[in-house]
Amino acid sequence: MANKHFCQSCSMPMDTPELFGTEKGGTKNSDYCKYCYADGAFTNPDLTLEEMKKHMMKIMGNEKLPEEIVEVALSRLPYLKRWSEKVKLL
Numbered sequence: 001m002a003n004k005h006f007c008q009s010c011s012m013p014m015d016t017p018e019l020f021g022t023e024k025g026g027t028k029n030s031d032y033c034k035y036c037y038a039d040g041a042f043t044n045p046d047l048t049l050e051e052m053k054k055h056m057m058k059i060m061g062n063e064k065l066p067e068e069i070v071e072v073a074l075s076r077l078p079y080l081k082r083w084s085e086k087v088k089l090l
Helices: 051-061 069-081 079-088
Strands: 020-022 030-033
Touching: 051 069, 069 079
Parallel strands: none
Antiparallel strands: 020 030
């Protein structure tokens, strides 16, 4: 798992550039996945950390991922770039 990129919004593994979000003009952004970030902005800019947790639980539940993986992904969220800055402000 060394050198693996994770989306700094949802913690999804981003193994290939096709999963990277985009800036305005189409350049790739390796911090965020294409589902969270497109054309230079978050796809859901008003999403809260708690809403992201609920969204991820639903998606990961539908994927029938092991509970341990879900727990790790959720516990990582507050430390990701998108959320850690907001947590510091609270």
